Amino acid sequence: MVHYKLIYFNLRGRGELARLVLHHQEVAFEDFRFEREEWPKYKAGTPFGQAPVLEVDGKPLAQSNTIARYLARQHGLAGQNEWEQSQADMYVDCIYDLITGTRPIIYETDKEKQKEILQKFLKETVNPHLEKLEQQLIKNGTGFLVGKSITWADLAYYSFFSPMTERFGDSVIDNSPHLKKLVEHVANIPQIKKYVETRPKTTL
Amino acid sequence: MLIETFYRQIGSEIVTNKSFKFSMPVYKLHYFNNPRRGRAELSRLIFSQAGVQFEDVRFSHSEWPNIKPTTPFSQVPILEVDGQVLAQSNAIARYLARKYGLAGKDEWEQAQTDMYIENIHDLLNAAAVPFMEKDPAKQKELYQKFMTDTIASHVVAVEKQLKKNNTGYLVGKQLTAADLAYYAFFSDFIEVKFGGAFLKDAPLLKSLIDRVKALPNIKKWTEFRDSKYPEEN
Numbered sequence: 001m002v003h004y005k006l007i008y009f010n011l012r013g014r015g016e017l018a019r020l021v022l023h024h025q026e027v028a029f030e031d032f033r034f035e036r037e038e039w040p041k042y043k044a045g046t047p048f049g050q051a052p053v054l055e056v057d058g059k060p061l062a063q064s065n066t067i068a069r070y071l072a073r074q075h076g077l078a079g080q081n082e083w084e085q086s087q088a089d090m091y092v093d094c095i096y097d098l099i100t101g102t103r104p105i106i107y108e109t110d111k112e113k114q115k116e117i118l119q120k121f122l123k124e125t126v127n128p129h130l131e132k133l134e135q136q137l138i139k140n141g142t143g144f145l146v147g148k149s150i151t152w153a154d155l156a157y158y159s160f161f162s163p164m165t166e167r168f169g170d171s172v173i174d175n176s177p178h179l180k181k182l183v184e185h186v187a188n189i190p191q192i193k194k195y196v197e198t199r200p201k202t203t204l
Numbered sequence: 205m206l207i208e209t210f211y212r213q214i215g216s217e218i219v220t221n222k223s224f225k226f227s228m229p230v231y232k233l234h235y236f237n238n239p240r241r242g243r244a245e246l247s248r249l250i251f252s253q254a255g256v257q258f259e260d261v262r263f264s265h266s267e268w269p270n271i272k273p274t275t276p277f278s279q280v281p282i283l284e285v286d287g288q289v290l291a292q293s294n295a296i297a298r299y300l301a302r303k304y305g306l307a308g309k310d311e312w313e314q315a316q317t318d319m320y321i322e323n324i325h326d327l328l329n330a331a332a333v334p335f336m337e338k339d340p341a342k343q344k345e346l347y348q349k350f351m352t353d354t355i356a357s358h359v360v361a362v363e364k365q366l367k368k369n370n371t372g373y374l375v376g377k378q379l380t381a382a383d384l385a386y387y388a389f390f391s392d393f394i395e396v397k398f399g400g401a402f403l404k405d406a407p408l409l410k411s412l413i414d415r416v417k418a419l420p421n422i423k424k425w426t427e428f429r430d431s432k433y434p435e436e437n
Contacts (some may be wrong), residue, residue: 093292
């Protein structure tokens with residue numbers, strides 16, 4: 001049995017997708033979390049001064065999407081063929097860009113300015129993306145982003161939009177009925193539900 | 205010569221009754237003509253190194269409003285593969301690298317290749333900040349900060365990985381798209397823009413990017429590209 005150790009902040013953030021993949025596929029792993037103040041202690045031991053890092057029998061792998069993709073591929077959650085795998089990659093890369101776009105919002109301390117940046121982000125970036133995404137979901141016609149069954153791409157959209165609605169309200173995805181249905185579906189998967197109920201409660 | 209025999213000789217897949225199917229898909233890579241490399245370049249390097257034909261579609265910014273709605277997510281590059289569309293520069297590069305033997309020899313090496321490509325993606329995103337700055341003085345300051353804060357520490361980290369791997373390549377014992385990605389960013393962008401001083405304490409990285417630059421198929425591509433497409437501002 002391969003030993004996985006996922007090393008990340010005690011946050012959801014860019015580590016959560018890997019956790020969701022492992023929980024969905026019911027694969028045991030060491031969910032190593034550290035607090036923000038402890039980061040300097042671990043930083044030097046990472047390949048590129050960043051987290052998350054996945055240790056696979058002690059061998060390190062960096063980059064959040066690389067980690068989640070490796071786990072998805074190893075454990076049957078990456079799509080049924082090469083083309084589906086790349087479609088899933090494409091969707092997860094879209095989420096990566098959206099996560100990057102939330103950084104100025106998260107780090108803005110002035111509440112009024114934060115609200116302003118958020119509205120701009122939703123209007124100029126999130127909403128246009130969601131319009132296209134709805135079209136893709138309708139086109140695929142299965143309820144899932146890729147092919148006929150769940151992939152890590154669906155988990156990625158859940159992982160991003162669930163905290164977004166939690167923090168900024170349901171209105172974020174109100175105009176995207178297919179995505180809303182997908183997010184709800186993922187939230188109700190027993191393994192996911194159980195993990196979400198028992199995981200540490202974190203702001204991000 | 206019979207048509208069937210002709211096609212059999214050039215190694216295509218044959219379905220009987222005189223119909224046939226070529227094994228090589230038709231690829232069309234779509235991107236802006238400016239920047240002439242940008243987020244499409246890694247895929248172009250993968251095609252070139254692998255010796256795979258592709259249509260290098262480049263359009264102007266004035267044509268973009270008409271093209272934009274036809275893309276999956278209003279962004280480019282996109283790759284058409286026999287008419288089916290894939291978006292996101294890294295998803296495209298990864299798909300091609302895996303298909304054409306530039307993604308390592310097994311799943312672990314594929315993951316390592318992915319990791320390095322994603323490092324470069326982050327560096328490109330960081331470089332985009334000064335790149336987009338309109339004020340020349342502020343831009344110079346932002347680029348300076350980028351070089352000292354972001355690039356310097358990454359070069360130290362990747363030099364350490366190269367030393368650890370000890371093969372001259374980033375991943376395993378062979379060239380992968382990871383090496384092409386590092387060449388494209390560090391040589392074709394950073395070195396061209398800022399000179400090679402940042403490589404003075406990174407002999408392994410310097411050796412890698414010089415070797416990639418000199419690969420026959422890469423050299424052929426960059427010479428063709430530089431003569432055909434004028435330098436952007």
